[in-house]
Structure formats: structure tokens, C-alpha cells
Amino acid sequence: EDQVTQSPEALRLQEGESSSLNCSYTVSGLRGLFWYRQDPGKGPEFLFTLYSAGEEKEKERLKATLTKKESFLHITAPKPEDSATYLCAVPSNSGYALNFGKGTSLLVTP
Amino acid sequence: GAVVSQHPSRVICKSGTSVKIECRSLDFQATTMFWYRQFPKQSLMLMATSNEGSKATYEQGVEKDKFLINHASLTLSTLTVTSAHPEDSSFYICSASRSGEFGQYFGPGTRLTVT
Numbered sequence: 001e002d003q004v005t006q007s008p009e010a011l012r013l014q015e016g017e018s019s020s021l022n023c024s025y026t027v028s029g030l031r032g033l034f035w036y037r038q039d040p041g042k043g044p045e046f047l048f049t050l051y052s053a054g055e056e057k058e059k060e061r062l063k064a065t066l067t068k069k070e071s072f073l074h075i076t077a078p079k080p081e082d083s084a085t086y087l088c089a090v091p092s093n094s095g096y097a098l099n100f101g102k103g104t105s106l107l108v109t110p
Numbered sequence: 111g112a113v114v115s116q117h118p119s120r121v122i123c124k125s126g127t128s129v130k131i132e133c134r135s136l137d138f139q140a141t142t143m144f145w146y147r148q149f150p151k152q153s154l155m156l157m158a159t160s161n162e163g164s165k166a167t168y169e170q171g172v173e174k175d176k177f178l179i180n181h182a183s184l185t186l187s188t189l190t191v192t193s194a195h196p197e198d199s200s201f202y203i204c205s206a207s208r209s210g211e212f213g214q215y216f217g218p219g220t221r222l223t224v225t
Contacts, residue, residue, distance in 0.1 A: 031212055032212050032213070034212075034213060034214075036216070041201070041219070041221070042218055042219060043114075043116075043203045043205075043216035043217050043218045043219045044154070044203075044205075044216045045216070046112070046213065046214075046215060046216070049213055087153065087154070091212040095142075095159060095167070096142050096159070096207055096211075096212055097144065097156055097159055098144075098156075098212070098214060100153050100154050101153065102152075102153045103153050
């Protein structure tokens with residue numbers, strides 16, 4: 001069964017304190033791994049798509065990397081406005097639905 | 111590009127009434143649209159997948175007669191919660207994807223409260 005596991009569940013950082021979020025997956029034949037950011041009371045906002053091991057993508061203070069078993073979302077020198085829940089997802093084996101992890105709730109304090 | 115809108119953003123209705131939520135892809139054609147619900151501090155739970163012009167495919171445990179989905183065009187899908195009850199109160203989010211793509215673009219969500 002396809003699984004997506006994110007860790008940690010919650011992370012509290014001081015402003016400027018870099019860290020990484022983890023997303024491990026077990027799927028037969030990866031067809032992309034997706035990272036989203038979700039603010040309270042809003043829909044998820046698309047961040048990155050990664051397709052193959054070794055691939056990296058960056059956006060401002062965020063960098064996503066991918067291996068054959070997991071993906072990391074690195075946050076460099078975070079700011080309070082980076083506080084949100086970060087979700088990763090992979091396509092299910094059936095159709096185009098996505099299997100989501102439970103997310104990492106990030107809080108960045110000033 | 112890839113903007114998805116939802117309407118309304120918030121709705122309060124009385125128990126036993128029906129509520130319709132609209133999901134529109136504003137700048138692309140959405141071959142497939144998805145409906146999720148999300149409870150507080152929980153992740154997204156897929157309810158159903160719909161393809162334009164076809165009947166929706168519902169996830170196990172989701173009542174198709176209660177949650178009616180219509181994907182009438184490549185830019186519009188609607189979710190109707192029929193005979194709503196307080197336990198249907200939740201955050202409903204739609205998403206859309208382009209033909210042949212796995213990436214989904216999400217709407218801003220609709221907060222449904224049934225009194």
C-alpha cells in the first residue's frame with residue numbers, strides 16, 4: 001500500500017534557525033512528489049514538484065530535494081511568515097489522485 | 111497561471127437543507143477535479159474525483175447520494191451537500207489538474223457550518 005509519512009509532526013524554530021522537514025514515501029513507480037504549503041483556513045498552495053532522485057528545486061528560502069525513498073524540504077533562515085503546515089503528496093497507483101502525508105506544522109518565532 | 115476559485119468561502123445552513131459549493135478553474139482547462147474535506151488539525155481527506163462529462167468516483171465511505179458532484183464543463187465542478195447535518199460541518203476544498211498531469215491546484219476552501 002502506498003504510504004507517505006512526514007516528520008516531524010510539528011516544528012518550532014527561531015527566526016533565522018535553518019532546518020529540514022522530511023517526507024518518506026513507499027510507492028511502486030514514483031510519478032512525482034509534490035510539496036504544498038497550507039495556511040490555516042486556506043487551501044494548499046503549490047510549492048514544488050520533483051520527479052527523479054537527485055532533483056532539487058528552490059524558491060526563496062525553501063529548497064526541496066528528492067532521493068529514491070524520501071524528500072526533504074530545507075528551510076534556510078526562516079521568517080515568521082514561513083509559519084504554516086507543509087504537506088507532501090505522491091500520486092496514487094489508481095488514477096490521478098494524490099496521497100497526502102499528515103503534514104508538518106511549522107512555527108517560526110521572532 | 112493555474113488559479114482555482116471556490117464559492118462561497120463560508121456558508122451557514124440549517125440542518126436538513128442542501129448547500130451547493132462551486133469550484134472553478136480560472137485560467138486553465140481542468141480535465142479532472144477533486145473534492146476534499148478537512149477536519150481541524152487533520153490532513154486532507156479525498157472525497158471524490160470527477161472527470162468532465164463523467165460520473166464522479168467516490169472514495170470508500172463517502173455517500174454518493176449525500177455528496178452530489180457535477181463536473182459539467184472543463185472549468186466548473188459543483189459539490190452539493192444534500193440534507194446537511196451538523197456532522198457535515200467541515201472545510202471543503204476542491205482542486206483541479208490539467209489533462210495528463212498529476213499536479214493539483216487547490217481552491218481556497220469553503221467553510222460549511224450546519225446548525
